[in-house]
Amino acid sequence: MPNGTGSERMFSLEFTVEGMDFAAAGDVAGNLKRALQQIGLDPGTVRRACIVVYEAETNIVIHAYRGRITMEVSTEGISIVAEDQGPGIADVELAMREGYSTAPQHVREMGFGAGLGLPNIKRSADELDIQTKVGVGTKVRAFINIRRPESGGGS
Amino acid sequence: MSQYFHSVTLDKSLCKGCTNCIKHCPTEAIRVTGGKSHITEERCIDCGECIRTCANHAKSALVDGFERLSEFDYRIALPPPAFFGLWKPQSEIPVACARLLSLGFDEVFEVALAADVVAEAIRLLIEDDNHPRPYISSACPAVIRLMQVRFPSLLPNLIPLEAPIEIAAALAKEEAMARTGLPPDRIGAFFLSPCPAKVTAIKQPVGRSRSNLDAALSISEVYGAIARMPASKVKPITIRATPAGISWGGAGGEAKATRIKAAVSVDGIHSVTQVLDEIERGRIQDIQYIEAQACVGGCLGGCLVSQNPFISKVRLVAAAETYGAKQPAVQPVEVGRLLGDHRLSFDHRIEPRPVMKLDADLAKALAMMRDLEKTLETLPGLDCGACGCPSCRALAEDIVRGNALKTDCIFLLRQRVRELAEEMVDLARKVPPAMGQQTPEPAAGDTAGERAQETTGGGRDDSR
Numbered sequence: 206m207p208n209g210t211g212s213e214r215m216f217s218l219e220f221t222v223e224g225m226d227f228a229a230a231g232d233v234a235g236n237l238k239r240a241l242q243q244i245g246l247d248p249g250t251v252r253r254a255c256i257v258v259y260e261a262e263t264n265i266v267i268h269a270y271r272g273r274i275t276m277e278v279s280t281e282g283i284s285i286v287a288e289d290q291g292p293g294i295a296d297v298e299l300a301m302r303e304g305y306s307t308a309p310q311h312v313r314e315m316g317f318g319a320g321l322g323l324p325n326i327k328r329s330a331d332e333l334d335i336q337t338k339v340g341v342g343t344k345v346r347a348f349i350n351i352r353r354p355e356s357g358g359g360s
Numbered sequence: 361m362s363q364y365f366h367s368v369t370l371d372k373s374l375c376k377g378c379t380n381c382i383k384h385c386p387t388e389a390i391r392v393t394g395g396k397s398h399i400t401e402e403r404c405i406d407c408g409e410c411i412r413t414c415a416n417h418a419k420s421a422l423v424d425g426f427e428r429l430s431e432f433d434y435r436i437a438l439p440p441p442a443f444f445g446l447w448k449p450q451s452e453i454p455v456a457c458a459r460l461l462s463l464g465f466d467e468v469f470e471v472a473l474a475a476d477v478v479a480e481a482i483r484l485l486i487e488d489d490n491h492p493r494p495y496i497s498s499a500c501p502a503v504i505r506l507m508q509v510r511f512p513s514l515l516p517n518l519i520p521l522e523a524p525i526e527i528a529a530a531l532a533k534e535e536a537m538a539r540t541g542l543p544p545d546r547i548g549a550f551f552l553s554p555c556p557a558k559v560t561a562i563k564q565p566v567g568r569s570r571s572n573l574d575a576a577l578s579i580s581e582v583y584g585a586i587a588r589m590p591a592s593k594v595k596p597i598t599i600r601a602t603p604a605g606i607s608w609g610g611a612g613g614e615a616k617a618t619r620i621k622a623a624v625s626v627d628g629i630h631s632v633t634q635v636l637d638e639i640e641r642g643r644i645q646d647i648q649y650i651e652a653q654a655c656v657g658g659c660l661g662g663c664l665v666s667q668n669p670f671i672s673k674v675r676l677v678a679a680a681e682t683y684g685a686k687q688p689a690v691q692p693v694e695v696g697r698l699l700g701d702h703r704l705s706f707d708h709r710i711e712p713r714p715v716m717k718l719d720a721d722l723a724k725a726l727a728m729m730r731d732l733e734k735t736l737e738t739l740p741g742l743d744c745g746a747c748g749c750p751s752c753r754a755l756a757e758d759i760v761r762g763n764a765l766k767t768d769c770i771f772l773l774r775q776r777v778r779e780l781a782e783e784m785v786d787l788a789r790k791v792p793p794a795m796g797q798q799t800p801e802p803a804a805g806d807t808a809g810e811r812a813q814e815t816t817g818g819g820r821d822d823s824r
Contacts, residue, residue: 214723214726214727215726216726216727216733234641235637239716242510242714243716243717243718243725243729243732243757244717244718244722244725244726244729245716245718245719248512248515248712251513252513252640255641256640256641256642259641278726278729279726316643325642351722
């Protein structure tokens, strides 16, 4: 469920994501895209943020039991935190490699688990931090700078 | 008023103010206010979904009338490929085309011929490795406008080629000038449009400053005029387009004509939206080309076409096989030359149209977005449309923009009324001591229950 809290100059959204809920995969990214377009960010920034969120939410759906995605938009950028309770990532470096995936066969048959999730996040985010503990869960933190071609956007 | 031209229009006298159209608009451009539908001009992409969903036929597509023929010395009719699918199997399509001349045209130029040209040009272009993948077809103007509003990040993926109608008109006028010696402004190019999006694309093009076409007639009006003509001998017209160019008019026709193997054909604006979403998320790696058409069935399903698109698809394919030319009218070498001379490309960039933006100032837009989400939490989330907005979220947006009130929501209004009524009953019970009040009111729950019953006959508080 969305949650519109945050400080003065910030807009934030928060959603919970359930593991294996493939029908809902993409909802969080869809909500974020709509909000960012209404905020009026440039198409490239919107797209990068949505890719990060989409991949983060599908990662939770595919691998975790449940998780929560928090997105905060300020005049500086978009901060995305995806925290899940799940198996964790045994080898982060390996997981960052394109094409590497631990997704089970039935998930791959649905067209997911191509091993592009984390690489896509890395490509799209300006900052990325992954903290994970095997058997506990994973916390992915990403930041996307707002590109402002025309000045005077702030204050 | 004059900033935007829209073919999609509303006849206020027919609009009952129902909320069918608002729900189907892909850009949430419609609101019902004052009992009538109202289209926000900057958001409308002329896809025609509202025309299709309006049971009262209050929405229609504005087209040019036949009287416009008199403005020119030489008049060219440009039937789209879909025109070939309108006729019953036994009809002689070359004869049907010839009857266009009886309507006052001097020449018939098939858009399908230009579809052959575009298909060949796409085959040549698709080899360019620097272009973002997948390529997205630029043939449907409603899809281009949808992308400008909702998928601006995908605009660079568009095939940088004009739609066949523009290329057809350019080629037709060139031929006519050579043949007649008339100046270009005396030659009129008339498109027989299957949809409002193409009418708008002619009146207010996105990829060029001025259209090569001069007017857009309704394809069904022209069809009707030909069908009503008494049988008479006419010299059949030689069809110059190939079966591939003719098939372009139906969904899947582009993919077939271009012979691109890894091509997705998607039709219907809502399905197109889903595929564009997938592309935007980087989920489509293996696809080279996206044929996207706003209408179900492709141009055969345009809202100015009265035939059923699924039936006319079969007829289109049959007509293509029967009447299509064996060889393309414009040879591949010539297509390459036209492409090299930039004769087939847009003359300006297709820019995003950020019409959803809440405010030009980022900080202010952020604050408004916060208000929007807060407002949305107070709304019932039923998306009933009774407020005249397509969804609770759209109402929240309108409230934040200052275009609507919270009490436009009938559920919130009802709640307010109930609260007021409860307060009134409460106050009515507060009898002054001089009028006989004996003991102060008990705080127990039984009277509260009584009260709720009196006021609303069991409200939602009781359900706990």
